[in-house]
Amino acid sequence: MKKLLKTISSISLITLLLLACNKNECSDSVKGELKDLSGLDGCGFVIELGNGNKLEPLNLSDFDFDLIDGNKVWISYHLTTNMIGTTCMVGDIIEIDCIANR
Secondary structure (H helix, E strand, O other): OHHHHHHHHHHHHHHHHHHHHOOOOOOOOEEEEEEEOOOOOOOOEEEEEOOOOEEEEOOHHHOOOOOOOOOEEEEEEEEOOOOOOOOOOOOEEEEEEEEEEO
């Protein structure tokens, strides 16, 4: 009986540690960084990916999220077909599916 309890305790501890280490809450996400481009006409916050590409999110305000320039995030998104362009014109126009701090 003691051996069974030790085994269950060990498995529970390992599971807890693995779940605690998974900080990426968004599935199929990529690394990004918030950039405040409000100094440019028609711009606000955009997301810069690791490869330097910029994303212009249409629905960033839909998420309860601190908008801080330089904040590193995980993001999953899809390109939108609703719009041809924006006033800012610095990147692909997207809709965010999930965003989380990293």
